Amino acid sequence: MNQKQLERYAPWGLLILTIALWQIICSAFSVSEFIFPSPLRIWQQTVEFRDVIAAHAWRTFWVTMAGFGIAIVVGVLLGFVIGSSRLAYAAVYPLMTGFNALPKAAFVPILVVWFGIGVGPAILTAFLISFFPIMVNIATGLATLEPELEDVLRVLGAKRWDVLVKVGLPRSMPYFFGSLKVAITLAFVGTTVSEMTAANEGIGYLLISAGSAMQMGLAFAGLVVVGAMAMVMYELFSYIEKNTTAWAHRSSQN
Amino acid sequence: MTATADNFVDFQNVWLAYNDELLAKEHFAVEDINLQVKQGEFIAIVGPSGCGKSTFMKLTTGLKKPSRGEIFVDNQPVTGPLKISGMAFQAPSLLPWRTTLDNVLLPLEIVEPFRTQFKARKQEFEARAIKLLQTVGLDGYERKFPWELSGGMQQRASICRALIHEPKMLLLDEPFGALDAFTREELWCILRDLWTEQKFNVILVTHDLRESVFLADTVYVMSKSPGRFVVKRHIDLPRPRDLEVTYTPAFTDIVHELRSHIGAIRKS
Numbered sequence: 001m002n003q004k005q006l007e008r009y010a011p012w013g014l015l016i017l018t019i020a021l022w023q024i025i026c027s028a029f030s031v032s033e034f035i036f037p038s039p040l041r042i043w044q045q046t047v048e049f050r051d052v053i054a055a056h057a058w059r060t061f062w063v064t065m066a067g068f069g070i071a072i073v074v075g076v077l078l079g080f081v082i083g084s085s086r087l088a089y090a091a092v093y094p095l096m097t098g099f100n101a102l103p104k105a106a107f108v109p110i111l112v113v114w115f116g117i118g119v120g121p122a123i124l125t126a127f128l129i130s131f132f133p134i135m136v137n138i139a140t141g142l143a144t145l146e147p148e149l150e151d152v153l154r155v156l157g158a159k160r161w162d163v164l165v166k167v168g169l170p171r172s173m174p175y176f177f178g179s180l181k182v183a184i185t186l187a188f189v190g191t192t193v194s195e196m197t198a199a200n201e202g203i204g205y206l207l208i209s210a211g212s213a214m215q216m217g218l219a220f221a222g223l224v225v226v227g228a229m230a231m232v233m234y235e236l237f238s239y240i241e242k243n244t245t246a247w248a249h250r251s252s253q254n
Numbered sequence: 255m256t257a258t259a260d261n262f263v264d265f266q267n268v269w270l271a272y273n274d275e276l277l278a279k280e281h282f283a284v285e286d287i288n289l290q291v292k293q294g295e296f297i298a299i300v301g302p303s304g305c306g307k308s309t310f311m312k313l314t315t316g317l318k319k320p321s322r323g324e325i326f327v328d329n330q331p332v333t334g335p336l337k338i339s340g341m342a343f344q345a346p347s348l349l350p351w352r353t354t355l356d357n358v359l360l361p362l363e364i365v366e367p368f369r370t371q372f373k374a375r376k377q378e379f380e381a382r383a384i385k386l387l388q389t390v391g392l393d394g395y396e397r398k399f400p401w402e403l404s405g406g407m408q409q410r411a412s413i414c415r416a417l418i419h420e421p422k423m424l425l426l427d428e429p430f431g432a433l434d435a436f437t438r439e440e441l442w443c444i445l446r447d448l449w450t451e452q453k454f455n456v457i458l459v460t461h462d463l464r465e466s467v468f469l470a471d472t473v474y475v476m477s478k479s480p481g482r483f484v485v486k487r488h489i490d491l492p493r494p495r496d497l498e499v500t501y502t503p504a505f506t507d508i509v510h511e512l513r514s515h516i517g518a519i520r521k522s
Contacts, residue, residue, distance in 0.1 A: 156419070157335055
C-alpha cells in the first residue's frame with residue numbers, strides 16, 4: 001500500500017479503531033448503558049427504531065436544507081453588495097460581526113414567540129447560523145482584486161459591473177464553495193439546537209425525548225445520524241468545490 | 255493650449271497631486287512634466303523606485319487626471335480612460351480560471367466595438383489571438399491554464415492580452431522585472447519584433463538601464479519624488495538592434511552615462 005492509499009483509508013481505519021476501543025472499554029468495565037452505551041447497543045437501538053429515526057432524520061434534513069437554501073440566497077446577495085461597494089462594506093461589516101457574535105441558540109425562544117413551535121424556528125435558526133460565512137467569503141472574494149488587473153480593464157472602458165462579473169465573481173467562487181462546506185455543518189447545528197426546544201419532530205426533539213426516557217442508545221443513535229448527514233453534505237460540497245473550481249486547487253492535484 | 259502637430263503623446267506642464275489635501279500643500283507626485291512623443295516612438299522611463307513612474311502611466315492612460323497642465327494623446331485631450339492603450343505590469347495578473355487563449359481574448363469582451371461583435375466574430379477573434387500567441391512563441395499553449403505556464407510564458411501572454419485589441423499605445427510597467435536574466439533578454443527581442451512589425455507607441459517604465467537602452471528610441475530619466483524628467487537621452491544606436499549590441503562600447507557608454515545621472519539623483 002503506497003502513501004496515497006494509506007492517506008485515503010486512514011480516516012476509516014481510525015473510525016474502526018475508535019469504535020472497537022469504545023466497545024472493548026464498555027464490555028470490559030461493563031459500563032451501564034444508561035450512562036454510556038456501547039457501539040453495539042447503539043447499533044441495536046438504531047435498527048430497532050429505524051423507522052422513527054428515519055422520520056426524524058428526514059425532517060431535520062429538509063428543514064436544514066430549507067434554512068441553508070435561504071442562507072445561500074441571502075449570504076450571496078449581501079456578500080455581493082458589501083463586497084462590491086466600499087461604503088456598504090464599511091457600513092455593514094461591523095454590524096454583521098456583532099450579530100455573528102450573538103449565540104444563535106438564544107434566538108430560538110424569540111422565534112418561538114413569533115412563529116410558534118415547529119418548522120419556522122428551526123429553519124430560521126439554521127439560516128441565521130449559516131449565512132454569515134457565505135456572506136463574508138463572497139465579500140472577501142470580490143474585495144480582493146489586484147489593482148493592476150483593475151487598471152488593465154478600466155483603461156479599456158470596463159464598468160464596475162464588467163469587472164465584478166468577469167473577474168470578481170469567478171474569483172470568489174472558491175471562497176463561496178469553501179464557505180458552503182462550513183455553512184452546511186453549521187446549519188445542521190442550528191436545526192438540531194432549535195428542535196431541542198421548539199419542535200415536536202426532528203433529531204433534536206428525538207435527542208431530548210430519548211434522553212428524558214433514559215434511552216441513551218437511541219439518543220446516541222440520533223447523534224450519529226445527524227453527524228453522518230452533516231458529513232455527507234460536507235463531502236458533497238467538497239466534491240462540487242473541487243470539480244467546479246479546479247484552478248484554485250492546483251497544488252493539491254499535482 | 256492645443257496639441258502640437260505630429261506628436262502622438264503630448265504632456266504640457268503636467269503636475270499631479272494625489273488628492274486635494276496634498277494639492278493644497280503643494281505636495282506633488284509628479285511635477286512639471288513636459289513630454290512630446292512622436293507617432294510610433296518607443297520611449298523608456300527610468301528612475302529610482304518611488305519616483306512616480308507608475309503615476310506617469312496612470313496619467314497617460316487617463317486613469318488619473320492631472321492637477322495642472324494638459325495631456326494630449328493622438329491630438330485629443332485626455333479626459334477619461336484611453337481605450338487605444340494596452341497595459342502590462344510586472345505581475346502577469348492572468349485569470350487562473352481562463353485558458354491562455356481566453357485570457358488574451360478578455361479585452362475584446364470589454365472594449366468597443368469588439369464587445370458587441372464578440373459572439374458573432376468569436377472564431378475570427380480566436381484566430382487572431384492564436385496568431386498573436388504564435389508570434390510570441392506560445393503556440394500550443396492556447397488551451398493551457400496560466401498556472402501551467404512558466405513566469406516568462408505568463409508574461410508573454412500578458413503582453414498579448416495588452417495587444418489583442420490592436421492598441422495604438424502600449425504601456426509597460428516593469429514588465430520583465432520578475433524574470434531571470436535570460437528570459438528577460440528573450441522577451442526584449444520579442445517586444446522588439448512586435449514593435450518593429452506593428453509600430454505602435456510604447457512607453458516602457460523600467461529600472462533596468464540596459465533594457466531601456468536596448469529597446470527605446472528615447473530614454474527619460476526621472477528624479478525621485480516629486481517626479482520630474484531630468485534627462486532626455488536619444489538613443490542613436492542603429493536598428494534593427496541585436497542582443498550583441500548590448501556588448502558594444504557604444505551601448506555601454508550610454509548605459510554608463512544614464513547610470514551617472516541616476517547616481518547624481520540618488521545623492522542629491
